[in-house]
Amino acid sequence: MIRLNFILSLLLISGLVAAQSFSGKVADSRSGEILPGATIRIMGKDLATFTDAGGRFNLALPDSMTTALVIISYTGYYSDTITFKPAKDQTIRLKPQQDLDEVVVTGTLKPVSRAESPIPVEIFTPKFFKKNPSPSLFDAVGMINGVRPQLNCNVCNTGDIHINGMEGPYTLVLIDGMPIVSALSTVYGLSGIPNSIVERLEVVKGPAASLYGSEAMGGIINVITQSPQSAPRLSADIMATSWQEYNTDLSFKAKLGKAQSLLGINYYNYQQPQDRNHDGFTDVTLQNRISVFNKWDFARKDNRVASIAARYVYEDRWGGQMSWSRQWRGSDSIYGESIYTSRWELIGQYQLPVKEKIMTQFSVIGHNQDSYYGTVSFQASQKVAFGQVYWDKELGRHSLLAGASFRYTDYNDNTPGTATASGADAPSRTPLPGAFIQDEWSLHARHKLLLGYRFDYDKVHHAIHSPRLAYKWSPDKRNTIRASFGTGFRVVNLFTEDHAALTGARKVEIEEALKPERSFNSNLNYVLQLPLGNNFVNVDATAFYSYFTNKIIGDYDTDPNKILYRNLDGHALSQGLSLNLSMTCSIPLHVMVGATYMDVYQENLDPASGRMVRSSQLFAPKWSGNYAITYTLPRRWTVDLTGMVNGPMRLPLQHDDYRPEYSPLYCLANVQVTKKIGSGFEVYGGLKNLLNFVPKETFMRPFDPFDKQVNDPVSNPKGYTFDTEYNYAPIQGIRGFAGLRYTLR
Template sequence: MLRNKLLLTLCLIFAGIGAYAQTGSLTGRVLNTEGEPMEWTSVQIPKLGIGVSTDKKGEYVVPNIPFGTWEVEVMYLGYNTQKTKLTIGSAKVIKNFTLESSSENLEEVVITGTLKEVRKSESPVPVTIISSKIFQRNVTSNVLDALYQVNGINPQINCNMCNTSDIGINGMQGPYTMILIDGMPIVSSLSSVYGMSGIPNSIINRVEIVKGAASSLYGSEAIGGVINIITKDAQNASRFFLDYNASTWGELTGNTGFSANMNDNISTIFNVDGYYYNTPKDLDKDGFMDKTLQQRLSFFNKWNFKQKYNKTASISVRYYNEDRHGGELGWDPAHRGFVEYNEYDNDRNSGGYNGDYVLPNGYSIYNEKYAKGFRVPRFLNESDRSEWKKEVSAVHSDAAFAEDMKYQESIYTSRLEIVGRWQLPIKENVTLQASYNQHDQNSAYGTELFMAHQKTAFGQAFWDRQFGAHTLLAGASYRYVWFKDNTIASNNGTKPFETFLPGVFIQDLWKMSAKTSLLLGYRFDYDQTESANGNHQNAVHSPRVAFKYAPDSQNAFRASLGTGYRVVNIFSEDHRALSGQYEATFGENLNPEKSISGTLDYEGRVATEDIGLTYSLGAYYTHFFNKIYPKRDDRNRTLVYYNVDGDEYARYIGASVDIALNFNFPLRLTAGVSYNQAELFEYERDDEGNKVGDKIEASDFEFSPRWMGVYSAAYDFTPRFTVDLTGEWKGPMLLPTQGTMETFDAEGKVTGSMTDPRPERSPRFMKMNLQLTYRVGNVEIYGEVKNIFNYIPKNLLVNVDDPFNDRAGVYGGLQFDTEYNYTAQQGRTGYAGIRYRF
């Protein structure tokens, strides 16, 4: 009997050992909330004392795990540890993890809101961080196109002929956004319209965005907000990288670069980026190209230096060259530079004679060397055409004529940027920064030639130190802007626009407690501007206060109040004035624009074993003083610039919501919605801008939609295969239309009228893009369809048979113009590309 019990006990023991000996493996991938693989992340089962680290793709395999239910810990410094109970009951169990950065540990560092490095969670100023990885979720050739994915950011197309764009924040137009590269204000004024498309995504480490006035730190132009494009450091870049793609429209984009460590302290990165598109398309059959033809090339080189006391230095150089043109199909490039013949009489000694200068608008300076000859007007009959040519030849026997010249807008751009930063190799935190840029532009808008040259130099020094709960920062800066063109901005090239802008600033970041912090800032600038509009000197005071309250690590409230200003600057910002569609004049000596702006922001987080949710709510109010605006007279084709005065003002008010969802399976969702009300409150005025009543009237600003939003979804079918869905939508926005225009006969008598058929407000629309990415080792192969639903705006142009307004100028009616736009005309487009990093 005892023997049988002993045998039974031994059998049960061996059976248990056999059961326990059954093992399986746990495998999967670890990503951060932005979908980036996390290398060297620890995946452990503490009770069993086993664990592994992820590889560079974020993948891991934990082998030989006994069957059973175990608690798995996933840990990485600076991220919240994730603990999950998993049952191992088969040979292979797959589990992917998404880690959120922790506000209690090391996390993302931002500099844009306070000018010094602080953890994002501790900054009283809300800063939106856009990782370079996000740009790869949608095929774009430059940062301007990529920023369509950011809620509250409105890249606006200024011209449906040349496709130039700028970036607005919170409903404001592009000129009120300060764009920085590595903290330096070198993309502004002229280059904000033509230079942004030349910044390739491949050189960008991240983009930091501050919404709201920031002039207390950054001075002029930071009224609507700041976009700081931070380039990659050489020591952190791939040794070799490339990214090439092609589209079904015939676009070719290529990017190649490398980085190298010269020694332990010196490293460099070099990048070449190019874009080529030369396939005219006219899907709406209006006789004009839907997308501007472009050829651009950009070179970038950056050097990083390590110094004593862990201080760093860097210098970067970028050169950008572009040739773009769009317009009527069949344009002959040889006709570029032919202008209108503006002879008022045949007396060479009279003020009305300007035929010998062959210059637009009758001006006699600055364009003379660029004009090649005369465009032959589109006469109603051949006899009038022949008679006109005889009259011109009588004055200019060797006159060159452009027969049947097509309307085109052609822009040659050349740009040089130099940026340097040096932290002094001493124990104190002293930083010196300097930048220089030179922007040259040669443009032809039909027969109007726009030649512009701009130089901007900037220097800044600041010191910061912590005193207990206070972190003080103080500094001084100097900015010099020189600009010359052939418009009223510089009196046709005779009076260059110059701004001398010295400034000092101070800031105190006071950590009042573990939950609250207060930022107090003040800046003083002395604006000395000399221009054709008149000289002025202004002392500008820019205070700011920001407050943050975080009751716990999952919630944060922020509030800020600040002022903004912008020196008088209208050049390059109004396509109507530049292209000759309207004659621009100053109605008065313009004063700098000023504003006061307040923002409220709440950010919250919810994290469980199954889901991670981040959400933010924001609201803002901006009140403009001295707002500069053009009074447009469609009949006389004039733009007269004024400051709002007295009880007149401009107002921007709005709110936004952003959410990001991450699941314990590889799905990531984001969405954002913004509401903005941008209005001008002014007295009733006549066509010349004169006040005709005491009633204040409210009107919407053009190109500012009340509602707009973005969305995205990403899913990893396998660690190698990812699908990204991205998109944007916009509500109606006010657009510039001509209303009802009278028509005349040859004697100037009214014969009737014509009404602009284009709607005053744009329709609602949505665009969606789908991208597939497959990874093999260091290679990524991707394909995308953009604008899946093939949304194309309609009725953008009027009077397409008379683009030079030969007949409309005499007989009245609708004028040809290219300013009516609300989204790109490019329809559904397929892309295929490859990336490689080593």
Template structure:
């Protein structure tokens, strides 16, 4: 901490004054302007985005001969030399070529520094803002449900909690970042993600596989990094609102004034669902009633030599209810009328500051406070969690071959709740250091090696190594081999809401040890052309081996949920295939499929190995997106969907037996978008076109206070077909 404090004092030291100029330009392709292109200078943290007419302006550019880089989804990367003169404005017109290969996007998650997808030794999948607009959602969970290998899993059939599964591994194994910072603490994994408005998102970067070397605990299954929009990259005013036939209402807005020495983005999201729906006739609402408000602000300050200084803050407030139709707030916590009522308040703060030295030193800091006041029937769960995370990162390039990252981190976590497992508030400091080197052996072969050391007060020293190989045997073919380890410290009641809802008694056997994982991924990417069309094919093979995995045991005693470290091991393995094709027409196709084999191996009383498949994991699943644009009508049509194969389900004693294997099902959506003006669009469509829903996810719903009541039998959609209509616009500079 003394080092961090000393670094912060240096921010008060003056810096040299550099000669500066201005660059104005226009980006075109095939004679038409290209909006929302990223424009920046190699080696400098300075840039802008083109507006709807393809125009951009970058001020305070250092004098000299510089290399300009233009990147945008669907176009080839453009490099252009430009000379900036002191006190003058330089103007350029840049022509870029269309390209399907969205491999020229800039990503940061895989290596903790900016790099192009095609250059990254780590496989990174990117979800763009335009993809998020293909089907309107009120939260990020629904937004990524049509991504290959990613599954939204409902954890409670009453209150509607859900998490994200990557390659069959549960939500707490995935680390969620906001602008590169681990802002999502364990308590918020089941509710906090719902507070991220999709209209704020520039892109989402997904890594499948352990990333604990860079990001520490929880990055076991992978990392989801939500990159929010920069104030300078959005219009002055923006608005997006939609409603559904189920009477859901969602409103997003933002205001982004550009001031002389700083840029600001202030935005808000309001979501309301107050319509009690009970299509499965179990007397419980099929989807929770929610009233949610989220406010977000982000400031970007102009500094000498284009150094970074960003601050963002978010406030989240939600009132959520699930239960029987007779419930009113006066029955909150009672044992007469069943209801699950959850009040959530959350505060977040993130900052990133580049220190005023010649070396690239950056200090990232995040703070979040999460308060949950909830009743599950007559069971109270009141919890608070505060997490502070600090990262000091040194980005160093040595020669033309070595690209290094050195860093130190400090995580402080405070957690307290009213459950029997928490006798006193838990306070933990976890210091850590990490280093990695990306070494280019040749133009076609590179190696990335890294190591992290963390010290946990309860569990001692934890080492997390990683190694990545990237090889290009041909111009349009890339192979990536990744191997590494992960670790995770479990917060039981913050992650397993089945332990709070329903009538089963919870048993925790002894002190739970940290979970450890060992992973290997092989990715092959190939870019192809067919006449004047082009596309990409991605194939992945993955294998993860777990020790000390904590698996809830529902089967030993139907009246208990038993938590213990697995005496044995568990494995998550499989392969996936993705296909993207941009035809020589206004038609685009994306499709993918995943095969999963997730199971645990233990020993029975005779010493024989026993295999048990993990529940709620489909052996086969697939996703697809079809897009067609009618240019003359300024209309686009997007058809998205997913297909889920059978999965094993919990079993129940007579007379509450249910199917032990789920059926095949598909969830499909359609949206039609019409551009009225260049800054104004309307859209209509339908979600869950085929109106598929599972039967009631509740066991013995007629006796919710009885010993057999259970809410965990949720494997498919609980909300049927609904139509939606909405509008969005953005204008001004």
């Protein structure tokens, strides 16, 4: 009898507990897509849980709780508050925020709502890039309007990132706010960052030198990595293509005491030479790359920040004639370009344990490159140490920021760039101290003014001043106007920025002592949020203008066998308009369309005529566009159609070249189908380059890469030389891809 009463008591207690469990699932209000990792919290109580990989939750509550308010929140969505109802399983639908209330840090160096930032910042999450999966962020950023990854060499496929038509060296790439991807590493900086550890990309188009110093002349791409606290416990993404390219992204989270760790691993492998355009050269470089990233967050009193992260990247890539093998590395028998890259990074930040908010940040990198471009050897080593401290203070309507930084660069290679006039080795060692101050002044609820100034001192160029001014006006919640002006500067290292200087196809000559480049930048941004019934339209339009003095240019035209470097005896200009349109519909359809028109050119004094001669910037299309269309089908199917369109762009030609000076209009279109299966699994597949566009005549004289027969008057009467620079699009045609993702929260 006692045993029976005990069993009945247990059943009664379990029944009461079951009656006090709050369960259900959280989903997108428009598409119905489940939201794993959403937070469910009881207002005023220390009771909370998260949705699992299937979007479901189950929160056990005390038997005495008969009513309570529940807050449901998820990044990128408006939070919802509902009344708890015992034993009622329900679906909670959250409304997307239309990306305007997300927190950004890039424009002002501290967290601020994107809607409140006086600097226009564009945000892109991994969800956006998954619409067209790629093995590296270098390829992924091509989906962003006005941002173009440019392949600078058809043989080794190295490249840089152009923002609004300006060359890669004018784009500063940050990782967690640290300027560690620059100079020698620019070409390889975005390759090998595991996509699984990226939380978002923040893009600023325009001046930012007042906060970030040298190189922030044209724009910034800030890669924000995930916090170990919010990252999933396990994430995996494995993809393969019909060209036998294989890519794996893995991440793991662990907690050790008061510290949490996030480990990310990326491995990319492509070892099958292809020559589908029949020019005798590999269409895509063969690559073997591994990248390991580890980040630690430490719990501290009063939620003060303390984190440290490290990354190591090793890559072995080569491209060239199909019969090339390692035995021909550096020889003049079979042409190949072989690059071994070894790179390590250490970054961290620490908030001082004082009453005032004082942040310290540091980064240290090492980059070594062992390369051969035909017979030309390029051996380079770069070490950069960066430290920064700043004070963040709120004083009434003023949000102040003041700090100081120091960057030290040690760079050496085997080119004339780091040699004396007699040819002796002369490594470049550049200390660059700086100080900055910024005031974000809320003049009124609808008006905000930002004033910034930075002072840097270079041992060669001495004092460098970089002011910045920005203004935001929001006449109502639907309209926002931003205007900004600023300056930028850049100390140049040619051999780390211009691959043409290394191919061996042309001889490099520096005609004068180069001066630092300066830029004056301004832009005007307008954002409109327009509800149309149950639909929502967001319009983002920007007019930009950048004026350059002392711009360093490579002259490819005077002598087809040389690249002549000098400061521009005149000015350069980048100006244009960009428009982004996104629409979220009442049906499960989301559309993003962008277009950019730009006029990028330079005017240089012609010594012979004494007149200014205008020439269009190489690899800068007059207009370009991109699109991403997503439709969610029943039973958890999703279809994504993405693409980019480029108008004609000027290309480097040889004297009396028979090839067109401008590239044709072309479109790279892609389609993907995704199926979500069970709890946390996704299967996806599709086609890239649906229209099968492949550039024509990308090489000049590929049958004579060492110019051994260049002086033959019969076979080569116009004196053409081997050249790899006539390039404007990837040489890969249509190809299939398939992959599997798994996420464990």
